Amino acid sequence: NAGVTQTPKFQVLKTGQSMTLQCAQDMNHEYMSWYRQDPGMGLRLIHYSVGAGITDQGEVPNGYNVSRSTTEDFPLRLLSAAPSQTSVYFCASSYVQGNEQYFGPGTRLTVT
Amino acid sequence: SQELEQSPQSLIVQEGKNLTINCTSSKTLYGLYWYKQKYGEGLIFLMMLQKGGEEKSHEKITAKLDEKKQQSSLHITASQPSHAGIYLCGADPGTASKLTFGTGTRLQVTL
Numbered sequence: 001n002a003g004v005t006q007t008p009k010f011q012v013l014k015t016g017q018s019m020t021l022q023c024a025q026d027m028n029h030e031y032m033s034w035y036r037q038d039p040g041m042g043l044r045l046i047h048y049s050v051g052a053g054i055t056d057q058g059e060v061p062n063g064y065n066v067s068r069s070t071t072e073d074f075p076l077r078l079l080s081a082a083p084s085q086t087s088v089y090f091c092a093s094s095y096v097q098g099n100e101q102y103f104g105p106g107t108r109l110t111v112t
Numbered sequence: 113s114q115e116l117e118q119s120p121q122s123l124i125v126q127e128g129k130n131l132t133i134n135c136t137s138s139k140t141l142y143g144l145y146w147y148k149q150k151y152g153e154g155l156i157f158l159m160m161l162q163k164g165g166e167e168k169s170h171e172k173i174t175a176k177l178d179e180k181k182q183q184s185s186l187h188i189t190a191s192q193p194s195h196a197g198i199y200l201c202g203a204d205p206g207t208a209s210k211l212t213f214g215t216g217t218r219l220q221v222t223l
Contacts, residue, residue: 004154033210042116042200042215043155058210059113090154100145101202101211103155 006104013081013111021076021107023091031094032074036087081111114139116214124220133186133217135201141181143204150197196221
């Protein structure tokens with residue numbers, strides 16, 4: 001198993017540009033989440049999904065969209081990038097409620 | 113919303129010394145997760161605690177959840193350079209996809 005994979009690893013965007021961060025898992029996990037990590041703020045939940053076709057907002061959803069058309073994939077879309085979205089983004093998945101989450105290696109995004 | 117406070121924020125210890133990291137929650141914990149993050153990398157799961165008074169160990173790392181389920185501690189015995197990194201506690205508010213994380217404790221182990 002490859003586990004949780006994220007692409008790209010690094011990305012630089014200009015303000016106003018849009019892009020999609022990819023996340024895939026091959027463990028047949030129902031639960032998937034997106035977090036952002038900023039210095040001194042820990043990890044904050046952006047969006048999450050409890051299964052294909054079901055998504056919900058987390059703590060900091062503004063400026064981001066998600067969809068879950070398959071169990072394996074959970075892309076995160078930045079609609080119009082802003083410097084405040086400069087961060088490291090982590091995707092995570094877990095099998096069922098109460099189980100450990102598996103994290104991807106992260107995407108380091110810089111918005112200029 | 114549930115808030116997690118970790119202490120200390122950073123820690124420098126000499127190799128071979130013991131250390132403890134604390135995680136205090138503003139609400140009762142249904143599940144408490146400990147993760148380790150190496151600099152510039154993703155998070156690695158260490159342990160999960162669910163029952164008040166529960167204690168788990170893996171190699172030289174022991175985690176405990178207090179009886180009232182509002183505080184957890186992570187203890188490392190005889191620290192090694194491989195223990196260096198950022199330790200984060202995460203709280204389960206009832207669904208595994210909505211973990212709330214503390215701000216982390218940065219550990220350095222000197223030779």
